Amino acid sequence: MSDFFERARSQGPFASSVLEALVMGAQDRPDAGITLLSEKGEVAPEKRAYSEILAGARRRASHLEAEGVRQGDRVILVLPTGFDFVEIFFALQMVGAVPVPTYPPMSMQQAAVGFERVQHVAEDAGARLCLTIRSLLPLLGGLNLGVRSIEGVLDISRFDGAGAEEKTWAVDPDALALVQYTSGSTGDPKGICLSHRQLVANCHSQGQAVKVNGNDVLVCWLPLYHDLGLVCSLHSCLYWRTPMILMPPQAFLLEPTSWLRAMSEYGGTISQAPNFAYSRCVKWIDGSAAKGLDLSGWRVALVTAEPVNPNAIDSFAGKFASLGFKRGTLCPAYGLAECTAGVTFPRLDGIDPVDEVDREALSEGRAVPAANPEDAVALPSLGWPMPGHAVRIVDEEGTDCPDRVVGEVLVSGPSLMEGYWQRPEATREAVREGWFHTGDLGYLVDGELYICGRQKDLIIVRGRNYDPQDFERAAESVEGIRQGCVVAFGTYDEDKSSDAVILICETRVQDEKARTPLINKLRSVVTDACSIPASEILLVPPGSLPKTSSGKLQRRRSRQLWAAGELAPKRTRRRDLARMAAKSGLGFAVSSVRRRLQRK
Numbered sequence: 001m002s003d004f005f006e007r008a009r010s011q012g013p014f015a016s017s018v019l020e021a022l023v024m025g026a027q028d029r030p031d032a033g034i035t036l037l038s039e040k041g042e043v044a045p046e047k048r049a050y051s052e053i054l055a056g057a058r059r060r061a062s063h064l065e066a067e068g069v070r071q072g073d074r075v076i077l078v079l080p081t082g083f084d085f086v087e088i089f090f091a092l093q094m095v096g097a098v099p100v101p102t103y104p105p106m107s108m109q110q111a112a113v114g115f116e117r118v119q120h121v122a123e124d125a126g127a128r129l130c131l132t133i134r135s136l137l138p139l140l141g142g143l144n145l146g147v148r149s150i151e152g153v154l155d156i157s158r159f160d161g162a163g164a165e166e167k168t169w170a171v172d173p174d175a176l177a178l179v180q181y182t183s184g185s186t187g188d189p190k191g192i193c194l195s196h197r198q199l200v201a202n203c204h205s206q207g208q209a210v211k212v213n214g215n216d217v218l219v220c221w222l223p224l225y226h227d228l229g230l231v232c233s234l235h236s237c238l239y240w241r242t243p244m245i246l247m248p249p250q251a252f253l254l255e256p257t258s259w260l261r262a263m264s265e266y267g268g269t270i271s272q273a274p275n276f277a278y279s280r281c282v283k284w285i286d287g288s289a290a291k292g293l294d295l296s297g298w299r300v301a302l303v304t305a306e307p308v309n310p311n312a313i314d315s316f317a318g319k320f321a322s323l324g325f326k327r328g329t330l331c332p333a334y335g336l337a338e339c340t341a342g343v344t345f346p347r348l349d350g351i352d353p354v355d356e357v358d359r360e361a362l363s364e365g366r367a368v369p370a371a372n373p374e375d376a377v378a379l380p381s382l383g384w385p386m387p388g389h390a391v392r393i394v395d396e397e398g399t400d401c402p403d404r405v406v407g408e409v410l411v412s413g414p415s416l417m418e419g420y421w422q423r424p425e426a427t428r429e430a431v432r433e434g435w436f437h438t439g440d441l442g443y444l445v446d447g448e449l450y451i452c453g454r455q456k457d458l459i460i461v462r463g464r465n466y467d468p469q470d471f472e473r474a475a476e477s478v479e480g481i482r483q484g485c486v487v488a489f490g491t492y493d494e495d496k497s498s499d500a501v502i503l504i505c506e507t508r509v510q511d512e513k514a515r516t517p518l519i520n521k522l523r524s525v526v527t528d529a530c531s532i533p534a535s536e537i538l539l540v541p542p543g544s545l546p547k548t549s550s551g552k553l554q555r556r557r558s559r560q561l562w563a564a565g566e567l568a569p570k571r572t573r574r575r576d577l578a579r580m581a582a583k584s585g586l587g588f589a590v591s592s593v594r595r596r597l598q599r600k
Helices: 002-009 018-028 050-066 083-094 108-125 134-140 196-210 227-240 249-254 257-265 275-284 310-319 359-363 424-430 468-476 512-530 555-563 574-583 590-599
Strands: 033-036 046-049 074-078 098-101 129-132 152-155 176-181 191-195 218-220 244-246 270-273 300-303 330-332 342-345 354-358 376-380 390-394 407-412 435-445 448-454 459-461 464-466 481-493 498-507 536-540
Touching: 002 196, 018 050, 018 083, 018 196, 018 227, 033 050, 033 083, 046 050, 050 083, 074 083, 074 108, 083 098, 098 108, 108 134, 108 176, 108 191, 129 134, 134 152, 176 196, 176 227, 191 196, 196 227, 196 342, 218 227, 218 257, 227 244, 227 270, 249 257, 257 270, 257 275, 275 310, 275 481, 310 330, 310 376, 354 359, 359 376, 359 464, 376 448, 390 435, 424 435, 459 481, 459 498, 464 468, 468 481, 468 498, 468 512, 481 555, 498 512, 498 555, 512 536
Parallel strands: 033 244, 074 098, 074 129, 098 176, 129 152, 218 244, 218 270, 270 300, 300 330, 498 536
Antiparallel strands: 033 046, 176 191, 354 376, 390 407, 407 435, 435 448, 459 464, 481 498
């Protein structure tokens, strides 16, 4: 097997689709597969070899074909992490249909928000079917009535059991393989169209970047509806024939130790998570819970999906060094769904460069090394472009910026999207002459990428640019403020005829006597860190700030709620659930849905 990895890493993609790679891997590495852990560890892990997963997908594909699902149909997947998701996803690709994954609500408190998200995606994609689990039918059945294109909301258990005659499925490498919806952190979610060729290009480049080998084991708790879980984890494992330990996201959220325990018990070598996950481990895992764990085999710990806080990853490395975790294992990287997933990756040399630049110069668009630590902003390197990919930094005129000059980040490569689903104008605006305009602000140093904000999120006060993350990180350092639950944005105060900075922080502190000194502390810390005060500081209960499906805070939506005076925690009321259940259309006959599909 080592010869295979050496040869494969030195050449281009060795398969035209992840499906083809799965077939090859099922034949060549029968020992590899996916081990699924239960949410709370109360059920024994279940392992399926890649050959079993392939057979399961083929059986389900036969059922889907018998139901009338055909080439080009967009099918919404609202499924929890598990084998059902994996097999249904590939079964749809086998029949030429296009999976459109979106997230299921994790609790009934999120039911209303979850339904609205699924409805938006279904309408935008023109989906023909929604596949889900039985327990979600009361919530999602309403799609059958509310979305014109939807012809049925089906329980996936109907596709279990022995299938019809198994066929050899072939796919066109340039055919649409997936519509991945953006998280909506800076606007309405848009459908990103990805071909089979683009998926394998990204998987191959990722494997080259991490120097994947026959001893690697990937551990993933990230949801499969998100590109980090789907492409960077599941697809990459199937493509490279790497064993995968798959955990429900709730397992980590309920008990962060479960992630580290899985790395230790199963010999995990690769895993990835957003910045908040490393902070969560530092905060919630005590010494007794982690006692006896061995993290010495962990060689690649990707940090991506949201801005990287050097302090957070430093704290993680320091806290778990006694378990064998090495600081150089942490690898901040850069990626985006419009380029399938990954774009840049650090060199695996144990060096973790952090650029400390002058805050004032940075606000003027220059990344000048800071002379005084008190005036410095620490920005982690996100590495170099993965093989076959490229990154540019351009100014407002589209001219390439020299090193250490801030501009917009542009990316290009073989995994760049086909475009946004049914949005040609948005596609033309985003992709120009083969380069995707990310909207992110950054700079290069000898080809190494540093990100320092987003164009749309910039706070401009008296003509100077400020990064909202600076305000947010300063606020998060104050005791009593929830980590990763702070939003800062700019506005214009008409009464005072001046720019203003608004800071909204989630806290569990309810006592008014305690909230006043907390606000005073926030004001002082933020002013010291950012050189300007926040014009307004608002304390809100946990759960008030809107987030995307991947957990990113939505600054634009937060600003809208603040302006409308509607910033409050979302709750699903009993009558809301009753209304959704009434709309669910549970009485529609499955047989009639089958007939409708077969008539098409």
